[in-house]
Amino acid sequence: MLRSRHFRLGALAVSLFATLGAMPEAASAASKTIVFCSEGSPAGFDSAQYTTSTDFDAGAHSVYDTLVEFKRGSLDLVPGLAEKWDEAPDAKSFTFHLRRGVKFQSTAYFKPTRDFNADDVVFTFKRMIDPNEPFQKAHPVSFPYLTDLGYDKNIASVEKLDDYTVRFTLKTPDVVFVRNIAMEFASIVSAEYAAQLLKAGKPEDINQKPVGTGAFVFRDYQKDATIRYDANPTYWNKKDLHIDKLVFAITPDAAVRMQKLASGECQLTSFARPADIATARKDPKLAVLSGVGFNVAYVGYNTTHKPLDNVLVRRALDMAVDKEAIIKTVYEGAATVATNPMPPSQWSYKALKDAPYDPAKARALLKEAGFPDGFTITLWAMPVQRGYNPNARLMAQLIQSDWAKIGVKANIVSYEWAEYNKRAKTGGEHDAILYGWLGDNGDPDNWLGTTLGCDAVHGSNMAKWCNKQFDDLLAKARLVPDQKARTRLYEEAQVVFKDQVPYTPIAHANAYQPISKRVHGYLISPLGGHRFDGITLD
Structure with a gap:
């Protein structure tokens, strides 16, 4: 019926x-x-x-x-x-x-x-x-x-x-x-x-x-x-x-967007920088709306490129990123540290322990992976502000410095926004890439399937990561209407994600x-x- x-x-x-x-x-x-x-x-x-x-x-x-x-x-x-x-x-x-x-x-x-x-x-x-x-x-x-x-x-x-x-x-x-x-x-x-x-x-x-x-x-x-x-x-x-x-x-x-807003040249603006929020609040002609950030910013690892196909290398890079410093410098405190591929406000979110920031242990992992002297990769930085990342260039520079401490040289690359997406999504040209996600429909599948599923490796799956165990869990979750049953499957999938580190979650930005x-x-x-x-x- x-x-x-x-x-x-x-x-x-x-x-x-x-x-x-x-x-x-x-x-x-x-x-x-x-x-x-x-x-x-x-x-x-x-x-x-x-x-x-x-x-x-x-x-x-x-x-x-x-x-x-x-x-x-x-x-x-x-x-x-x-x-x-x-x-x-x-x-x-x-x-x-x-x-x-x-x-x-x-x-x-x-x-x-x-x-x-x-x-x-x-x-x-x-x-x-x-x-x-x-x-x-x-x-x-x-x-x-x-x-x-x-x-x-x-x-x-x-x-x-x-x-x-x-x-x-x-x-x-x-x-x-x-x-x-x-x-x-x-x-x-x-x-x-x-x-x-x-x-x-x-x-x-x-x-x-x-x-x-x-x-x-x-x-x-x-x-x-x-x-x-x-x-x-x-x-x-x-x-x-x-x-x-x-x-x-x-x-x-x-x-310039904020200057235009303050002068009355525009009435709405996109993606203000954290520093602009305090200024806007002081302007009697402006108001600042706020809400819970339903987003995640991350650095993704192209798992089809060597040496990023090696999970030990990905774990090392993950452990070398100082997320607290990024929150303080890039977001000026207007964000929370991310550990999962979805925000805590999404149903089925599982509280997972994050890898500690530990450059010494990260360097030891690289040695175990066969790279005692490190290696060189590209690190792509978005040319525009997004709701999840107010300054990708600055974030890239901080990560570049973090990785240099473990012997990894990251060359920062950027393109015009449409070209950036085309080259990364369909071409998979990047090694590591700064990207993120704003939830599109309120369902956990949108965070896990759309950005990490096998069907998305030529699209929004910037890690080009296809893991059968992970994908099978998502497929099962799409079959059952019961939210509790789906939650258990999505929680298992998040554990697989955390173990395999296709990308490093960095922040959930305030809106x-x-x-x-x-x-x-x-x-x-x-x-x-x-x-x-x-x-x-x-």
């Missing part, structure tokens, strides 16, 4: 999130513009092709909708383009009942002739799972998040039952499926627009000229400068649309959001990123 529901509540792994001001009751949008000082240029606007919040803010969070959504500022699931859904008891079949009367955006380059329906859902997913789908065949691209989840293999079919009903059938059960497709990679695109692009011989435009059903209509983009959007006049959820225009002012320098006091209704998301629906401006 199918279990029907209008929404499913997720486990609330994060509880403390702040709201600035009260949202006005009237839903009419005033002629006002929100300027968001973002940290970098998106690689594109087709959210299915990407995995970072820089890309999701510009695409999924502005232009698109998903079948199921996360309630703003929460890990709770709420209806999106699907009004309700049914899950078969075996967790292999999921039926979505679609919202009627939803319109795709009208732009200078596309005028829709019909409303959103099941054809759009089928197209959205078939182009990701079927290499012979005509659009994907004409414009072959990768879909890293879908692949990281193993859905390129596990989704057996996506069927249109009628114009407003779609059924997904999986090959193996997955109790996390609904929560996973609430994520940004599953943003629904227009099949009619795709057909227009295909006919015109311009399928690549889907990544540069987006069309969705979301709150904002894309207007123009100047790389490294601005992205401009207008409020969507046909948005289906008008009660959450209170602004007239949205502008991304792309500003890579964190200090802060400096914001103009003119902005009301903004919520910090436990999932990272920035959403612009539901906010208004004085």
